[in-house]
Amino acid sequence: MTRADKNLIISVFLVGLVLYFVLPLFTETxxxxxxxxxxQEGKIVKTVPLTENESSRFTLQGKNGPFTVETQxxxxxxxxxxxxxxxxxxxxxxxxxGETIICVPYEVIIFFDTESPVDAITG
Amino acid sequence: MITKKRLAGMAFAVIxxxxxxxxxxxxxxxxxxxxxxxxxxxxxxxKTYGNDAEHLKQVTGQAFAEMRRxxxxxxxxxxxxxxxxxxxxxxxxxxxxGKTPVAVSxxxxxxxxxxxxxxxxxxxxxxxxxxxxxxxxGFGKPDQQVPGEEMLKNALVxxxxxxxxxxxxxxxxxxxxxxxxxxxxxxAKGYATQRAADILKQDGISGALINAGGxxxxxxxxxxxxxxxIGIQDPRDSSRLLGSVxxxxxxCVTSGDxxxxxxxxxxxxxxxxxxxxxxxxxxxxxVTVITKDAAVADIxxxxxxxxxPQDALMLAEELEDTExxxxxxxxxxxxxxxxxxxxxxxxxxxxxxxxx
Numbered sequence: 257m258t259r260a261d262k263n264l265i266i267s268v269f270l271v272g273l274v275l276y277f278v279l280p281l282f283t284e285t286x287x288x289x290x291x292x293x294x295x296q297e298g299k300i301v302k303t304v305p306l307t308e309n310e311s312s313r314f315t316l317q318g319k320n321g322p323f324t325v326e327t328q329x330x331x332x333x334x335x336x337x338x339x340x341x342x343x344x345x346x347x348x349x350x351x352x353x354g355e356t357i358i359c360v361p362y363e364v365i366i367f368f369d370t371e372s373p374v375d376a377i378t379g
Numbered sequence: 380m381i382t383k384k385r386l387a388g389m390a391f392a393v394i395x396x397x398x399x400x401x402x403x404x405x406x407x408x409x410x411x412x413x414x415x416x417x418x419x420x421x422x423x424x425x426k427t428y429g430n431d432a433e434h435l436k437q438v439t440g441q442a443f444a445e446m447r448r449x450x451x452x453x454x455x456x457x458x459x460x461x462x463x464x465x466x467x468x469x470x471x472x473x474x475x476x477g478k479t480p481v482a483v484s485x486x487x488x489x490x491x492x493x494x495x496x497x498x499x500x501x502x503x504x505x506x507x508x509x510x511x512x513x514x515x516x517g518f519g520k521p522d523q524q525v526p527g528e529e530m531l532k533n534a535l536v537x538x539x540x541x542x543x544x545x546x547x548x549x550x551x552x553x554x555x556x557x558x559x560x561x562x563x564x565x566x567a568k569g570y571a572t573q574r575a576a577d578i579l580k581q582d583g584i585s586g587a588l589i590n591a592g593g594x595x596x597x598x599x600x601x602x603x604x605x606x607x608x609i610g611i612q613d614p615r616d617s618s619r620l621l622g623s624v625x626x627x628x629x630x631c632v633t634s635g636d637x638x639x640x641x642x643x644x645x646x647x648x649x650x651x652x653x654x655x656x657x658x659x660x661x662x663x664x665x666v667t668v669i670t671k672d673a674a675v676a677d678i679x680x681x682x683x684x685x686x687x688p689q690d691a692l693m694l695a696e697e698l699e700d701t702e703x704x705x706x707x708x709x710x711x712x713x714x715x716x717x718x719x720x721x722x723x724x725x726x727x728x729x730x731x732x733x734x735x
Contacts, residue, residue, distance in 0.1 A: 264389055272396045298415065340521055343639070351618055354610060358422045358592075365415070365422060372610075374623050375601070378593045378633040378667055379612025 292332045294325065295365040303369075306330045306351075318362025325366070332366060334359065409585060409602040414439045419450045419568050421592030427579060428586035428601050438582040442575035442589070449571035452487050453563045455510070456519060469563060473510070477557030480546060488550050490563060490570050490674070491543070497678045498540040501694065505682035506654040510560025511537045518650045519564075523641040525648060535657045568594045569632055569677020576630075576673065589673075596630040596673040613726050614664035614706050621706065622724035630673035634680040635665035653685045660685040662708050668695070669702040669718070679703070688713055706730060 294302040297319060304312065304327055311328040313335065321338035331349040334357055344359035354372030358365055412435035415424045425442055427435045457463035457470050464470050468487040475481050483491075494507045511534040517523035526534070542555040554561065568591050576596045579587045586599035588607060597607040607626045613619040614635050624631065636659070640649040653660040666684040668676045679701065683691035688707045695703035695715050704714040704722060712724060712732040724732050 261385070265392075268389070268393050268396060271393075272400060275397070276400050295415075347617065349618065354620075355618060356422075360417055360420055360422065363417050374608045374610035374620070375588055375597075376590045376595050376607075377610040377612055377620070378595055378631050379610075379614070379617075379635060379665065 290330060291369045292327070293367055293369055295367075297363045304332065306332060306368075316364075318359065318364055320362060323359065323362060323364065333357070334364075334366070337362065410435060411602055412436050412439055414443060416443050416447075418443070418446055419571060419591060421568070423589070423591045425575065425579075425590075426588045426601075427584050428599070429584045434582075435584065438579055438584060441582070442578050445574050445578050446571040446591070449486060449567065449574060452484055453490070453567040455560075455562055455564075469561060472552050472554060473560050476554035476559040480544070480549070480551035480553035482549065482551050485550070486570070486574070488545070488547075488552070490566055491545055491552055491561075492547075493570075493674060493678065494563075494566060495540060495543065495545065497675070497682065500698075501679075501682040501686070503540070503654060504685040505565065505678050506538060506540045507561045507563055507566065508538050508540050508543060508554070508559055509652060509654050510562040511535075511558060512652050512654070512657050513562050513564070513650075514560065516648070516650075516652065518639065518652075519562075523648070525643050531657045538654050538657075565681035566674055566678050568592065569630070569672075570674040572596050572630065572677075573673035594630070594632045594673060594677055595626070597626045598628065611667050611704065611722075612665070613729070615729065616726075619726055621712070621726045621730075622704075622722055624667075624669065624704075624718070624722045626669065629669055629671055630676040631667060631669045632673065632676040632680040633665055633667040634684040636660075636684075637664070651681060651684050655685070662687050663691070664706040664708060664710075666691065666706075667704045669721075670698075670700055675701075 290306040292304045292306055293300055301316060306327055308330050313326045315322050315324045323337035324335045326333055326335040331351045333349045334344040337345050337359060339359055339361040344357055347357050350357055353368045353370040354374055354377055356365060356367045409428045410430060410432045411426060411428055412432060413426045415422060423446060425439050427439050429435050451466045452468045454467045455469050457467050468483040472481045497505045515526040515530050515534045537556055537559050544553040572589050572591045572594045573596060575589050576598055580598055586601045589596045595609055608623050609626055609631050610620040610623045613621045614637050634651055636649040640647050649659045651660050663684050666680050668680040670676045683695060683703055688705050691705060692713055695701050702715045702717045704718060706712055710730045712730045714722060
């Protein structure tokens with residue numbers, strides 16, 4: 257084995273080592289998408305792209321009645337709901353991964369598809 | 380000199396190496412199964428980890444079924460005359476208050492025993508006989524209101540866990556006074572969460588996270604083998620995390636004044652009612668408790684929330700394997716000594732926090 261061979265083996269090893277640590281970073285996080293997902297009775301009913309300068313307002317059908325969703329400046333909220341307790345409306349705007357809006361009576365969940373820094377939130 | 384043959388060999392080695400790395404990255408992954416169901420007045424999500432996807436789906440379904448069973452047994456608001464009413468031990472116990480002892484399921488009996496134990500341990504801060512007071516406030520019903528003094532006083536005289544008589548031999552429960560009402564809102568979710576965890580553990584899955592609306596229990600490890608990290612919500616800004624804590628075979632439950640409340644004039648009235656005064660407890664904004672058993676974590680988060688911050692911390696320090704983090708009404712973040720190296724407090728601007 258010549259010196260060049262040894263160098264080559266070492267470089268291959270180093271490249272492999274670097275790839276081993278760097279590749280997972282890309283496969284885990286991927287490209288950062290800002291999308292809110294709206295689930296109703298277990299099914300995804302709408303995906304909303306959230307951008308800084310776009311806003312929207314739309315009404316969806318919950319389990320027992322309609323509710324209205326508003327998006328603005330990368331935030332999303334339930335503006336109005338005909339549900340009995342209105343906890344979902346009181347929840348207000350959400351904008352970070354891991355945050356959710358939940359409406360129990362209408363079985364609605366709104367969340368982001370980006371990976372959260374924590375496994376769950378207590379509160 | 381590098382010959383063509385050698386170069387080919389090297390290229391082969393490189394390809395082999397990359398393949399091995401990719402194989403490790405892609406195929407060494409544990410499977411994850413995630414399920415969600417609306418249960419016990421909240422969203423319950425269960426994530427399980429293991430090698431067999433079909434098995435994960437099946438045991439997760441069993442865990443949900445167990446939680447649904449506990450929900451049915453403890454549902455206090457079923458309509459009389461319906462099958463749900465007949466299935467609910469709690470409805471039957473309340474109906475027979477002042478009349479006769481009621482035979483109950485093993486689970487409800489276990490819940491009541493645990494409640495009685497912690498009633499004594501918390502000097503009455505945790506009291507499931509709070510039902511009549513909850514009812515005059517209207518929590519759990521469509522409309523809430525601030526009750527009149529007289530009404531509240533009459534409800535409060537019915538609140539005393541010592542008037543709940545348990546007969547272990549016959550597995551019966553008797554509420555001594557007519558009008559007494561037990562409410563398991565401060566324990567049922569935690570108990571159901573723990574039962575789900577027990578079932579998943581028995582079935583030998585490698586990791587799981589059960590989250591019943593912030594009542595959390597973890598088991599084993601997730602796919603990446605890193606510890607579970609749980610965010611604690613800022614009680615005054617729902618878009619921020621106060622900090623985070625690592626869990627290991629533990630449960631974590633938070634009681635806060637910001638979830639269920641109503642406004643009357645300028646005042647906010649929340650749903651965690653002190654059995655001492657009959658009014659919403661006002662000395663803390665949120666209390667997070669970490670301990671092994673999810674039912675105990677649920678009980679203690681409610682009890683410590685009702686106590687003064689000093690008494691709450693003292694009690695948490697006394698109890699074995701129990702840690703607590705409090706955000707007081709005076710915007711102070713306090714925690715037990717055991718959390719010193721386990722909790723990371725991020726939100727330092729809006730609160731006073733002295734890490735020492």
